[in-house]
Amino acid sequence: MDEEDTRSYKEPCPQCTEIHWGISDEGKFYCKNCHTVIEKTKELDESEIYISHAKVQSINRGLRKAKKKEWGWEWYICEGFQFILCKQAEALEALGLGPNIKDNVMCNLWRQYLQKTEHAYCNKTTSKRSRLCLDLESSGASSSELESEPEGCITGVTSDSDVERGSQSSLGLPPSGGYSGTSDAESATSVQSGSVDGCLYIKKTPSENKMTMPMTLAFCYLSLLWVRASVTLTDLLRLVFYHHIPYYNPQECFPETTRVYGPDIWIFDVQNFPAYNDILKLTCDLGRLLQLPRFPPIIESCYYHPNVLCMKYLMEVNLPDELHGWTCFVAEKTKLDEANILTYNPRRKRKRFIPYDIQAMAIIVVVLKLIFILDDESEWQLAKLARKTKPAENEATIFDFRKWYTTMRSCMDEAHKKLEEEQARFAWSNDIVMSYTQKSRSRIMKRKRMAKNLQNQFSKLAGAAPDAGNRGPSSFVFNWQEQNTSTICFHGHSLEGIAQKDKKQLPNWRKNYWLNSVKKCTNVFCKHWRHYDESQFPSSYRFVISLFALVLRVEPCLIHYEVSLVEGKLFKEKPTKKKRKSTRRKKTL
Template identity: 45%
Template sequence: MTLEVTSNDKQNQSATCPTFHMEILKGISKKEFKERCTQCAAVSWGLTDEGKYYCTSCHNVTERSKEVVNTGAIPNTKIQAINRGLKRKRKLEKGWDWYVCEGFQHILYQQAEALKTLGVGPELKNEVLHNFWKRYLQKSKQAYCKNPVYTSKRKAPVLEDNPSHSDWDSEPELLSDFSCPSFVESGAESQPDVHTQKPFPIIKASQSETASICSGSVDGVEYSLRKEKGIVKMTVPRTLAFCCLALLWQRETITLSDLLRFVEEDHIPYINAFQHFPEEMKLYGRDKGIFAIESWPNYEDIYKKMIEIATFLDLPRFPDITEDCYLHPNMLCLKYLMEVNLPDEMHNLTCQVVKMTGIGEVDFLTFDPIAKMAKTAKYDVQAVAVIVVVLKLLFLLDDNLEWSLSNIAEKYNEKNKEDKPWFDFRKWYQVMKKSLDEKKQKWEETRAKYLWKSEKPLYHSSIDKSVVCKRREMVVNLQKQFSTLVDSTPTIGKKSPSSFQFNWTEEDPDRTCFHGHSLQGVLTKKGQSLTTKNSLYWLSTQKFCRSYCKHVTTYEESNFSLSYQFIINLFSFLLRIKTSFLHEEVSLIEKRLFKTKYSKTKKKSSRSRKVRKY
């Protein structure tokens, strides 16, 4: 905003407009600075608040500045001052000034709202996720600190005047006029406490900025080039890591694999999440590389990012995972036994394996980011690995014993149709194989039909906007016409979210439910305890990789039985993970369960090395 003040003498000027008295004292005469403007060639100069000359015709600011020592004589000239304290909104078509972290803040907000609709408590959004994000802004020097990265060497006056003031307790440096929706209920607006009304940090601009011509955001180019050691840059996959950390802190009934599956089913914003941005947040150019995602999230990648973020934020020890928590192996094993249609009696065996291996201990399950070796248990993968180990204990899975036991169970069930049926591994395999193939086919078709293009078109610059929008409109019209010609049936909307992918009922004649079947055919009674008829066991990994290797062990399907391959493939599809990742976890469970076997192999290998030396 340009303000104009005319003065004839020093006394009248100070009396007429005392607000701009200091501006007038900084005035300059034409004799002192007569250079022509490099843009409009005019000789009409004013002085900004920073003491720099600017052209009153075209508002071009020069690098030259002037400090007026003698304020005795003030010329009778027209002086203009730029008030930089006032915030200016751009026109709607140009959008507001916004920063990259505001975009991620919006994505986190939308994801938290989606989790809330899935049944997660409001505390996750209002308290946990808010505090994590606030701490990240401080640690990454974007807010809640003395010198935020976007202030361009400008110090925050409040913190400078009061050095004892805590960075964490201070208000965030404001980035733009845009206000993100607060992470609270709508009913909280009537509460007088400001912090309860807006627990999620609102970021606004402290001074007027102009967005780069290469990006819609103010700092899009700078953010994409920023590489500071020790700083974890925010990305769209890391928003899922934030959500998963918040879920873990609250000990919610959503595991990492569930979270990624909900993302696939479009219940949680991830792909094209930027299209939920407000209309005023224009996104183009470098912003496309920051917010546009063209691949599905990976379990291992998000798991590593969880640990990375928790370590970067210096988060304290998470709440304890006890036996009554959903994330405890005993609870998850029961859930996955129901999921894959296995007998309920197997749960007693999984609980014994959990107890013998020690993976059910509180210290083992509870995530502690500040520990020397910060790592959290892969709760869902670990529970599934326990079930695989129990299946190997019962049926060996060597493509021989499981079929022999199936013959015995089949004969018993034919003779005793009124009694409780014995579990038939062959019949279970046939039912699960058919269901798995159907699920896989639907999953592959859904992925193939997925529209990666967003409804909100992306363009490299504001100049290309009209062309891109026109092309997008034409593509949408062609898709509608083509779908009408090819398929007249109406498109089915996305299915409602569920914790289970497979549903088994006793009433379905085509799909047998094995939950109530007995394990008497594979167990023998010795006194008051039951033991497995199978006394053999083969280890999934004979030798683990060395400590400097990135993986624990390798998995090649050709080296293992077909039964084992099917089990691994079944659970890998269930969790949307790689088969090698699950095989690795099975090997780690076996290493804990059969400590003596692995210790013997270590002794043998050490002896052989000594012999070779001599």
């Protein structure tokens, strides 16, 4: 039918100068060679027009069918992070870390981020979007194609599957109008990247509120802190390490029609473990950027309260339960248990983000220094005293620091060796291959098959046990059960004769207590938390710091610096007021 209707029209195509016309469903002429649509329409006879009593309906199917490119549909970088955040929120809900954390908390945070960074929910296009349009115009794209795009800064990825539509609607991004045909010039620019703005996004500086993969963990931690879930930042990073929360292979979160390609690899690929201090800083910066209100108060029954965390970590490191009363006493004296101090308020100026888990560990270290001194002399004398004191039949066993040191030393060495093996065997890649170019894909696949074969051969030669799979989620490193007879459980041991409850006087403690640092550094630009010279401290103190750092999987210097802050609040001296000499001016005659 097209050949009969277009036989009389012999004008060449203005784009490719070919005479090969067709008629679309709308009745417009288009070139079958280059798909250029012109203004000429099909002429209809009066005999072909038939109007009944039914309603007149017109179905717009587009100028031509949307063709999927080799690297997938058109998508933007923010849409990629949207898919990742959606999967992370679903993983948190599946772990039972807060109902509706996806729809009620993380969705609102993501909307505010898009609005603050002017990616969506804004009346004007951002300068980044304008630069993208200028680059497309300079590459040869026509102005009509740029005007045909929606005014919003983000266009959703459309697909026939319900999963993709659900992920878009749940996070509240504006729906897309479908895939629009692109010219050869525009496709030439898109070949360099799977996303539309990947080449421009990689040139952005971190000062422009750049979204990164560690930033997704900041979104997760802010959401958990808002609902006051029973998860600290250390627990979150441990869940990420064991793949309970998607992070290391983000390409698994993308649908099949969205391909990570080219420069997108440098944006989404993860090749290192997230650091505790970096995620904490990103969380603080994100809270200030979004201008969030004051978070729900952290009361004594909340998981982030130091009394709760200290009890949890006392069980973790196999210390007596009686130490919990002393940790509560130190938290009360230093005023670290007040809700005004613990509750996160992004609008408060010159206030740091409290590392709740590290602060609880620091309080336990201060209590151990108060009772056992940890100077490589006093704690061993107390251990000899505990050995001489034989408990009666109905009395509890007195805590022996030497036995605890021996037990925890072997457990720490075993846990440290196991952690090194897990990090060495960590799988950084999966079956989905991320290639920078199409030519390098086959080379990467070949290397991956060779590495997998070599790994299987070495495992057979070494006689290694097969991998048991992904371990269940747990916030504990050590498990002190009654069935484990190889180690001693010190939870029920007594501190009688070592720490008397009726002698809680700070002046008496300070006679033997030694401070970590004599003079505190107040310079903001000085990385004083990194200055931890182990050779200047007793071996018992170093062992305690190393043990707690292994439990939290942080650097020992972070715990050492937090201990110094707790000591500064516990032994704070009021500055003596010096009398000012009154100088009278002599009257001159």
